[in-house]
Amino acid sequence: MGNSTAAYGSRAGIKTAVFLPHYTSEEKISAIGIHGAEIFKIKTDNYSDMKNAILNRAEKLKIRVVSGNGPIRIEGYKSTAFELFEQTGGNLPDYIAVPTSACGHIRGIFKGFRELKEASIIEKMPKMIAVQSKNINPIVAAIKNNREDIIPALNKNSIAEAITTGRPYGGREIIDKIYKYGWLAEDVSEEEIIRAQKLIAEDGFFVEAASATTAAAVKQLIEMGKIKASEKVLLMLTGSGLKDLESVKDYTYNINKVDLDNIEEWMTADE
Structure with a gap:
């Protein structure tokens, strides 16, 4: 959202300021x-308090x-x-599995x-x-506790920073x-998010951790019998992994350093 706001502000010639929590990638x-926006990194571990303070001011x-x-924004989301x-x-x-935070996207899709x-x-x-992430799950916690009010999840962090x-x-x-509509709600651990991100990558999609939560959640719901094998599920993978490379820095992979003179030897090594 900060990116698009900065981009359109630049195009329209409008002075734009973007406020971000300090842990933003x-x-x-x-x-x-x-895009030339003025950027402010806010020292806070509570995104909701930061957002509310900015809106009030x-x-x-x-x-x-x-x-x-x-x-x-909801009118844009509904185009999904x-x-x-x-x-x-x-x-x-x-x-349709949707990473859920401020609730705008899921509300827009429904609209x-x-x-x-x-x-x-x-x-x-x-x-x-x-x-949602298990670390920050105000909506899922309410559903799992059969409540109708939000159970705030404050002063916690998650690899799924979005x-x-x-x-x-x-x-x-x-x-x-x-x-009302019989929707489902599920939260996933940090470890499950990391595994799901790697699993999705094996299918050729590099998504940020927030998007990967959908695959982890659907896996759990299938195992619990809440989603049938015959039912079709769409994962909302709208966040590119390039937006948060820090979340994948611990993945291991091989890098072969070779000279140009012996590149052919390496190219034919597995033949």
Whole structure:
């Protein structure tokens, strides 16, 4: 979001400031900085408190803020549903697993499918799966404890840095929808996220840790019998791994250092 805000601000000639928690990856910061935005790294371990403080001060100062749950942003998110309908030829999945933090994306996707259904373009909407890290799981914790209110998850960190909102503004609405529409909610450990990221890479997709949570969660739900083998599930893998290389720095791989003179020897070594 910071990247797109900086990019469009630059294109429109609007002075743009982007506020980030101190643990934001350098890759994300560089992508924002190249557009000329003013960048502020905030010393906080609580993303929700940082966001709320900025929103409150911005309202007082009458400064326009772009955040995850803004109504205009939701209108953009809903296009995900339209794209899925077009690309699948209407053969939609039974479930869509969405990394969930401030709740804007999952709410926007649902809005898109609801509009398709209201227009009689589809008869049945896919069910959503709200996915979170076990370290920061205010929505999943509420569902697993049969509650209707948010259980804040504060002062914690996760390798899935893109989904670290511990007290989401839109959380109560998503909890209501989970109960109303029979959606699922699941959280995954840091170790499960890392394994899922590697598993997805074996299929040719390099995604950031937040996106990898979806694969780990769906695996657990299948093992628990909450998703049937015959049901189709779509994973929302919208975050590129290039946005957070720090999360993969501990992976091991071989690098062969060779001279150009004996490159042919290495090229034919396995023949």
